[in-house]
Amino acid sequence: xxxxxxxxxxxxxxxxxxxxxxxxxxxxxxxxxxxxxxxxxxxxxxxxxxxxxxxxxxxxxxxxxxxxxxxxxxxxxxxxxxxxxxxxxxxxxxxxxxxxxxxxxxxxxxxxxxxxxxxxxxxxxxxxxxxxxxxxxxxxxxxxxxxxxxxxxxxxxxxxxxxxxxxxxxxxxxxxxxxxxxxxxxxxx
Numbered sequence: 598x599x600x601x602x603x604x605x606x607x608x609x610x611x612x613x614x615x616x617x618x619x620x621x622x623x624x625x626x627x628x629x630x631x632x633x634x635x636x637x638x639x640x641x642x643x644x645x646x647x648x649x650x651x652x653x654x655x656x657x658x659x660x661x662x663x664x665x666x667x668x669x670x671x672x673x674x675x676x677x678x679x680x681x682x683x684x685x686x687x688x689x690x691x692x693x694x695x696x697x698x699x700x701x702x703x704x705x706x707x708x709x710x711x712x713x714x715x716x717x718x719x720x721x722x723x724x725x726x727x728x729x730x731x732x733x734x735x736x737x738x739x740x741x742x743x744x745x746x747x748x749x750x751x752x753x754x755x756x757x758x759x760x761x762x763x764x765x766x767x768x769x770x771x772x773x774x775x776x777x778x779x780x781x782x783x784x785x786x
Contacts, residue, residue, distance in 0.1 A: 600624045603662060608670035613639045616671045623662040631658040635673045642672040642698065675699035678739045687713040687746025697736050705732040707744045716747040 603625065605618045614635035623629055631651070633641050644651040644658050646667055651658050660667075677697055681690045688709040697703060707715050717724050718732045720740050725732060734740070 600626075601664065603664070604666045605629055605662075606666070606668050608668055611671055611673075613673035614641065614671060616644065616669055618669060623667075625662055625664045627662050628659050629662055629667075631660075631669060633658050633671055638675060639673040640676045642674045644671045645669065677701075677736050679703055679736060680741050682741050682743040685744055685746070687748075688715070688744065690742060690744045692742055699737060701736050702733055703736050703740070705734075705742055705744070707732065707746075709746050712749055713746045714749050715744060717745040719743040719745070 601624070602622050605621055605623055607616055607618070614633065616634075617632045619630045619632070620627070631644065633644055635641055641653075644653075646660050646669055647663075647665070651660050651669075675698070677699055679692050679695050679697060681692060688707060690708075691706045693704040693706075694701070705718060707718060709715055718727075719725070720734050720742055721738070722743075725734050
């Protein structure tokens with residue numbers, strides 16, 4: 598009885614880590630064990646055999662050799678920490694993930710207390726703008742989120758009513774109130 602053997606090769610395009618198989622020429626049906634090593638600062642995201650995902654069992658990667666040549670590849674990424682700065686006053690702040698892969702999107706939820714509004718949202722000291730109805734950013738390094746709340750209408754705020762109804766630095770309510778007073782004075786004369 599003859600059993601065919603097939604080649605196990607590594608994808609040359611892998612970056613940020615290495616994968617080594619315990620055998621390079623393997624008989625059909627034999628188990629191939631992989632030594633997957635990420636570079637410093639990286640972690641294993643996924644391991645593939647001919648495009649199919651190889652799931653780790655107790656942290657070890659292996660597969661049964663099919664009846665064809667196999668190319669093994671792996672994806673490595675940076676695992677990042679996301680935190681909210683301690684001591685924020687005037688509202689509550691949370692993030693949808695406290696750990697994530699590099700280049701993942703992180704959503705920030707900031708809720709002002711009564712009488713307060715959001716003045717600035719910062720990630721690692723850099724202000725970010727609202728994207729649609731949420732604040733979000735792409736994580737490229739460990740990140741600390743800080744939100745500065747201000748009393749509505751205070752001089753250090755960007756505007757009243759959560760900065761959502763502003764016109765030329767004055768709130769719509771202020772503009773309407775001033776117009777009503779002017780009309781009232783005009784009618785009295």
